[in-house]
Amino acid sequence: xxxxxxxxxxxxxxxxxxxxxxxxxxxxxxxxxxxxxxxxxxxxxxxxxxxxxxxxxxxxxxxxxxxxxxxxxxxxxxxxxxxxxxxxxxxxxxxxxxxxxxxxxxxxxxxxxxxxxxxxxxxxxxxxxxxxxxxxxxxxxxxxxxxxxxxxxxxxxxxxxxxxxxxxxxxxxxxxxxxxxxxxxxxxxxxxxxxxxxxxxxxxxxxxxxxxxxxxxxxxxxxxxxxxxxxxxxxxxxxxxxxxxxxxxxxxxxxxxxxxxxxxxxxxxxxxxxxxxxxxxxxxxxxxxxxxxxxxxxxxxxxxxxxxxxxxxxxxxxxxxxxxxxxxxxxxxxxxxxxxxxxxxxxxxxxxxxxxxxxxxxxxxxxxxxxxxxxxxxxxxxxxxxxxxxxxxxxxxxxxxxxxxxxxxxxxxxxxxxxxxxxxxxxxxxxxxxxxxxxxxxxxxxxxxxxxxxxxxxxxxxxxxxxxxxx
Numbered sequence: 001x002x003x004x005x006x007x008x009x010x011x012x013x014x015x016x017x018x019x020x021x022x023x024x025x026x027x028x029x030x031x032x033x034x035x036x037x038x039x040x041x042x043x044x045x046x047x048x049x050x051x052x053x054x055x056x057x058x059x060x061x062x063x064x065x066x067x068x069x070x071x072x073x074x075x076x077x078x079x080x081x082x083x084x085x086x087x088x089x090x091x092x093x094x095x096x097x098x099x100x101x102x103x104x105x106x107x108x109x110x111x112x113x114x115x116x117x118x119x120x121x122x123x124x125x126x127x128x129x130x131x132x133x134x135x136x137x138x139x140x141x142x143x144x145x146x147x148x149x150x151x152x153x154x155x156x157x158x159x160x161x162x163x164x165x166x167x168x169x170x171x172x173x174x175x176x177x178x179x180x181x182x183x184x185x186x187x188x189x190x191x192x193x194x195x196x197x198x199x200x201x202x203x204x205x206x207x208x209x210x211x212x213x214x215x216x217x218x219x220x221x222x223x224x225x226x227x228x229x230x231x232x233x234x235x236x237x238x239x240x241x242x243x244x245x246x247x248x249x250x251x252x253x254x255x256x257x258x259x260x261x262x263x264x265x266x267x268x269x270x271x272x273x274x275x276x277x278x279x280x281x282x283x284x285x286x287x288x289x290x291x292x293x294x295x296x297x298x299x300x301x302x303x304x305x306x307x308x309x310x311x312x313x314x315x316x317x318x319x320x321x322x323x324x325x326x327x328x329x330x331x332x333x334x335x336x337x338x339x340x341x342x343x344x345x346x347x348x349x350x351x352x353x354x355x356x357x358x359x360x361x362x363x364x365x366x367x368x369x370x371x372x373x374x375x376x377x378x379x380x381x382x383x384x385x386x387x388x389x390x391x392x393x394x395x396x397x398x399x400x401x402x403x404x405x406x407x408x409x410x411x412x413x414x415x416x417x418x419x420x421x422x423x424x425x426x427x428x429x430x431x432x433x434x435x436x437x438x439x440x441x442x443x444x445x446x447x448x449x450x451x452x453x454x455x456x457x458x459x460x461x462x463x464x465x466x467x468x469x470x471x
Contacts, residue, residue, distance in 0.1 A: 008051040008059035014043055015060070016406040016423060016432045021463040027062060028069035033410045035070065039079055039090055041111070041409075041424050042205065050080070050088045108449045111420040113249070113394035113438040115367075117312040120352060120359045124311075128347035135343055142340045143331045145171025145319070149346045152353050153305070153319050161291030162303075167324040170331060171341045175279050175306035175318045176202050179242070182275055182302055182320070183210035185333045192238040194229070198397075198425035198434070200249045200277065203242055212239075216427055219248075222388075224255055226262045233270040240273050246289045247280035250425050250436040251397040252390020257290040264296040274301040279318075282310040282360055284392040285368040299323060309394065310360070311352045317345045367394070367440065374439035374446055381450045382457065395420075395438040403432035404460050411460060415452045 018034035019027065038044040050056065053071065057064040071088055074080040078093035135146075144150070150169040157164035172178040187193065189211035195203060197216030207214045215236050217228050224245075232238070243263070245255035255263070267274045276293045294301035306318035320330060334340075371390065378385060378396070386399040400408075409421040420438075422431030439446065 008055050011044075011051065011056070012059050014038055014423065017403055018407060018410070020407055020411065020460065026069075028066045029073065030410075031060070031062070031066060031070035032073040033413065034406065035074060036077070036079055037406065037410045037413065037421070039092070040413075040418070041421070042201070043424060044090050045208075046090055046092065048090050050090070052087060108416065108441070108445065109418045110438060110441070110449060111418045111424075111436075113436070113440060114309065114313045115363075115394070115440050117314060118359065118363070120355065121312050121314075121348075124348040124351040124355070125344070127351045128344050131347050132344060135347075138343075140340075140343055142343070143170075143334050144327065145169065145341060146343065146346050146350075149350045150319075152350045153321070156353060157292065157303075157321060160295075162295040162321075164321060165324070168321055168327060170320045170322075170327045171346055172318050172320055172334075173338070173341050174308060174316050175277055175304045176206055177337075178304040178306075178318050178320045179203060179275065179277070180206045180209065181330050181333055181337070182240070182304075183207065183212065184336075185326075185329055186273060187212050187239045192236050194232050194236070194238040194241040194272075196224075196243060196248065197427070198250055198422070198431055199242070200244060200279075201424045203277070204427065207242075214427055216430075219251065219253075223253065224259055224263070226259065226266060229263065230266045230270075233266065233272050238272060240275050241267060242275045242277065243293070244277045244280070245293055246278050247283055247390065247392030249280060249393060250395055250420075252388075252393040252395065254284070254289050254391045255293070257296075260290055260293045261296045264293060264298045264301065267301070268298045274298065276301060276303045278303060279306045279309050280393045281305070282356070283364065283367065283394060285364060285371065286391060289392075294321070300326075302326065307349045307352065310356070311349065315345050315349060317341055317349050370439045370441075370443055370446075373443045374437075377443075377447050377450055378437075381454050384461070394440045395436050398435050398437055400433050400435065402461060405432050405435045407460055408435065408457060411456045412453060415456060417449055417453060419453075 015034050018030060020030050051059070053064050053067045057067045060067070071080060075082065079091065080088045081091050082088060147166055149171060150166040153169045154164040154166050172181065183206060187210055191212045192215045193207050193212050194215045194217055197218050204214055215232060215238055217232050218225065245260060247254055264274070274293065278292065281289060292303055294303050300323065303321040304318060305321070307315045320327065374396070375389060378387065384401045387396045390396060405421040406423060409419050412419050420436040422434030425431060425436065
């Protein structure tokens with residue numbers, strides 16, 4: 001298998017402030033822990049090759065013995081393998097276990113913003129099974145999706161202020177696959193794709209998987225910077241702009257109607273396609289979002305939706321809304337990936353959309369209560385952390401008083417807690433002062449996690465920051 005080499009400078013940026021002066025762990029263990037976190041977070045791709053020991057030691061300003069010991073520990077844990085002529089290559093252990101978690105009574109994943117299935121999921125699948133016999137004389141292969149399901153999704157857009165027909169809808173296996181298909185259709189190797197900075201980590205992965213380059217547009221403290229968007233389009237000429245205007249992941253903010261109109265006008269003037277991810281659109285707490293961005297002018301805007309956050313991630317179903325000609329082209333591109341989405345899941349999602357007004361208000365009310373309780377707990381346990389109350393979505397975007405996000409995430413692994421360090425959401429190691437913290441967990445479980453995290457944070461934050469020294 002061909003491997004791609006990680007550059008030493010890029011790796012240094014990803015590692016950030018990995019040294020923990022307050023830790024009693026030897027430096028090589030701290031380095032191993034920081035590299036392990038990058039692997040588990042997906043920021044170091046599988047089957048990529050690390051720099052050589054001498055090169056990495058020089059870049060990190062530590063001894064070669066420290067680097068060799070750290071890499072040796074990761075090989076023992078099966079996060080690295082040595083291949084002749086390829087050096088140290090990144091893999092995952094067969095059990096994908098995290099060292100230290102086995103000794104923790106209850107491991108918690110605070111890196112994923114999602115909810116477990118509610119009773120409506122079982123009801124929807126029961127309904128779908130009752131409908132399935134009517135489709136069994138069909139081959140089951142349908143690259144665009146069942147007509148009745150596409151009509152249901154189209155009617156949903158119409159109700160939100162965006163006239164849509166079934167031939168403008170394509171069912172896909174989740175929002176990420178939808179974005180990957182759009183990238184495959186409209187971009188080529190080396191093309192630029194403009195994104196919010198920060199943004200959804202798997203969007204970065206999809207862009208990199210398409211051999212494109214992400215161009216970040218910094219988000220201001222509130223809202224979106226339309227002037228920066230216009231300047232980026234003029235200066236870098238990206239093929240696409242990927243946006244999350246509906247309860248943005250990770251910040252939770254919602255783009256207002258005036259900004260949507262301005263963004264659509266900027267994209268139309270620059271003749272640049274907007275790709276709008278609406279994954280969080282149903283998870284609002286104070287007021288529903290404005291009409292879809294595609295309703296504000298540019299008919300070429302591509303909109304991606306998903307059942308994952310609104311209903312349940314296990315459905316693995318989403319959709320693309322675009323002009324019928326674009327949908328036809330996406331259907332052809334799909335041939336190289338799969339032959340369509342599962343019919344049973346499509347029927348289940350159709351039932352959930354039709355029944356959504358019954359259970360979504362309860363889900364929103366529950367999440368709002370958890371958001372408010374989590375905010376109170378954060379202020380109590382971590383008064384120095386800053387955050388704005390998210391208008392929707394599933395998480396807080398927290399600003400730390402010091403650039404310790406990666407160190408904090410690495411240390412939290414030893415307590416059996418996996419958290420989302422800020423650099424996951426940016427490029428080249430940015431956002432070391434930030435972390436994403438979901439509030440979807442039951443309040444008691446989240447408080448338990450915060451109590452376990454508090455002494456870890458205190459130990460890190462009280463230690464002086466120091467420059468890397470030769471060890």
